[in-house]
Amino acid sequence: MMLIAGTIPIRDLPLVTGGVKGDGDNLVIDGYPIPCTQGTGAMISAALATTDYLKLDPPQAVVAGDIGDGEGSRQIYEYLIQNVARLTPGVLALHYCLPDMALMRRLCQAVRECRPRPLMISDAGSMYAAKAAGLANEFAAFTPDMAELAFLADGEATHPAYINRHLFCADIGRVPGLIIAAYRQRSAARLLLVKGATDYIARYGDILATITEPRVPELEAIGGTGDTITGLLAAFVSGGLELHEAAIIAARVNRTAGKMARVTVATRVGQIIAQFPAVFREYLCAWSGTCLIKGGSYHE
Amino acid sequence: MSEIDARGLPCPQPVIKTKKALEEIESGQVTVLVNSPESCENVRRFAQSQGFKVVVREEAGAFYLEITKEVTPQANLGEGGQVVLITSDQLGVGDERLGEILMKAFLNTLWDYEPKPAKLLFINNGVRLTTEGSEVLETLELLEKKGVQVFSCGTCLEYYNLREKLRVGLVSNMYATVDALLQATKVIKI
Numbered sequence: 001m002m003l004i005a006g007t008i009p010i011r012d013l014p015l016v017t018g019g020v021k022g023d024g025d026n027l028v029i030d031g032y033p034i035p036c037t038q039g040t041g042a043m044i045s046a047a048l049a050t051t052d053y054l055k056l057d058p059p060q061a062v063v064a065g066d067i068g069d070g071e072g073s074r075q076i077y078e079y080l081i082q083n084v085a086r087l088t089p090g091v092l093a094l095h096y097c098l099p100d101m102a103l104m105r106r107l108c109q110a111v112r113e114c115r116p117r118p119l120m121i122s123d124a125g126s127m128y129a130a131k132a133a134g135l136a137n138e139f140a141a142f143t144p145d146m147a148e149l150a151f152l153a154d155g156e157a158t159h160p161a162y163i164n165r166h167l168f169c170a171d172i173g174r175v176p177g178l179i180i181a182a183y184r185q186r187s188a189a190r191l192l193l194v195k196g197a198t199d200y201i202a203r204y205g206d207i208l209a210t211i212t213e214p215r216v217p218e219l220e221a222i223g224g225t226g227d228t229i230t231g232l233l234a235a236f237v238s239g240g241l242e243l244h245e246a247a248i249i250a251a252r253v254n255r256t257a258g259k260m261a262r263v264t265v266a267t268r269v270g271q272i273i274a275q276f277p278a279v280f281r282e283y284l285c286a287w288s289g290t291c292l293i294k295g296g297s298y299h300e
Numbered sequence: 301m302s303e304i305d306a307r308g309l310p311c312p313q314p315v316i317k318t319k320k321a322l323e324e325i326e327s328g329q330v331t332v333l334v335n336s337p338e339s340c341e342n343v344r345r346f347a348q349s350q351g352f353k354v355v356v357r358e359e360a361g362a363f364y365l366e367i368t369k370e371v372t373p374q375a376n377l378g379e380g381g382q383v384v385l386i387t388s389d390q391l392g393v394g395d396e397r398l399g400e401i402l403m404k405a406f407l408n409t410l411w412d413y414e415p416k417p418a419k420l421l422f423i424n425n426g427v428r429l430t431t432e433g434s435e436v437l438e439t440l441e442l443l444e445k446k447g448v449q450v451f452s453c454g455t456c457l458e459y460y461n462l463r464e465k466l467r468v469g470l471v472s473n474m475y476a477t478v479d480a481l482l483q484a485t486k487v488i489k490i
Contacts, residue, residue, distance in 0.1 A: 206409070239316065288312035
């Protein structure tokens with residue numbers, strides 16, 4: 001079972017838990033409509049589209065409204081700390097929560113006690129907390145963008161807002177160096193999927209793959225298109241793909257869906273997610289590397 | 301014997317489920333049930349590419365693939381198999397932290413690679429990798445679960461005062477080390 005947790009920027013949304021369903025442009029969790037415009041909502045939507053296609057159980061979610069005061073974040077952390085051992089998800093994917101190091105330490109302790117231990121994937125605020133608390137090595141994967149990678153590479157920064165040394169160096173050519181620096185600082189998860197004009201997949205400091213095609217620069221201007229990659233990654237891993245294979249395929253799917261949707265800067269992330277099934281049907285078999293034929297024709 | 305019902309599952313799920321089921325057994329039979337010729341062919345070719353025997357029978361529009369996994373290829377590599385001798389907690393000479401990162405990457409890649417070596421021998425500073433505080437303990441445990449034998453030099457553990465902190469594998473002595481090296485099909489020194 002895959003469990004996704006993160007905040008939603010809705011003032012009065014209480015802590016909501018349960019299985020995810022799709023309803024037009026929205027998600028529905030325990031009767032509450034959740035928009036899939038960006039952030040946690042986009043990540044869950046991408047995961048749901050993937051589990052639907054693969055005929056896996058839909059994701060379970062833990063979300064709460066948080067407009068910056070941290071209350072929803074604390075509710076999510078506390079819920080996970082109290083319940084993760086009972087839920088024992090195979091994959092625990094964390095998105096934006098206020099970066100609270102003490103709560104992250106307690107959550108990681110609770111996860112350590114799970115049998116079997118969930119594979120943890122983290123993006124955004126939860127990733128900041130994990131790095132700042134020195135807990136990066138508890139995580140299977142981080143999915144930073146380039147600025148967030150610069151934060152991971154900066155041993156002294158406790159939040160992306162306080163990046164020091166790498167702030168003005170975060171150009172695309174520096175990504176391999178920043179990846180090594182992040183591992184040297186012990187601030188990286190086992191696998192890094194660095195999202196950007198070029199997507200980098202690195203494991204233990206070793207760059208396994210770079211994904212540049214198809215080139216769809218408009219994607220970077222559309223909110224939520226990085227979150228969808230994290231959702232895809234979590235769902236593919238939950239479906240049994242190896243972590244690094246899942247990361248490579250997630251990056252490819254997102255780009256190809258963007259191309260199929262003929263995105264412009266005005267495109268909504270939901271329109272890109274709507275292309276996922278078509279991308280899966282056309283390419284997933286070949287990209288997974290596990291299948292040799294599709295529809296009677298042989299792949300490489 | 302385990303059975304996987306992959307009828308109706310889209311590609312690549314039948315192959316992934318088959319792969320996982322075969323990874324979980326040392327030897328034995330896995331029967332996979334699919335209902336499309338494409339899935340049948342994908343699973344059959346995957347299993348054959350891994351060196352397993354496959355018998356396919358078709359019944360009422362469904363395909364039953366009986367896959368037999370025998371002893372792993374590694375066991376056939378000769379009496380001792382491949383042995384990796386790890387003499388340091390770093391890979392290569394140069395920056396220490398880079399060396400640690402490379403060693404971590406090496407061991408993790410080893411876990412992905414097939415066939416795996418029969419034994420990992422850790423000597424001198426290499427025993428820091430098998431003891432408390434090592435960042436690769438989880439990887440070494442996974443390798444052990446896959447049948448790779450992990451040995452740490454007892455003298456080295458004593459020298460570094462790490463004997464009580466050994467967290468993975470067994471303690472070896474010099475006789476066992478020499479025996480493993482001389483009986484090996486191939487020795488790779490790191």
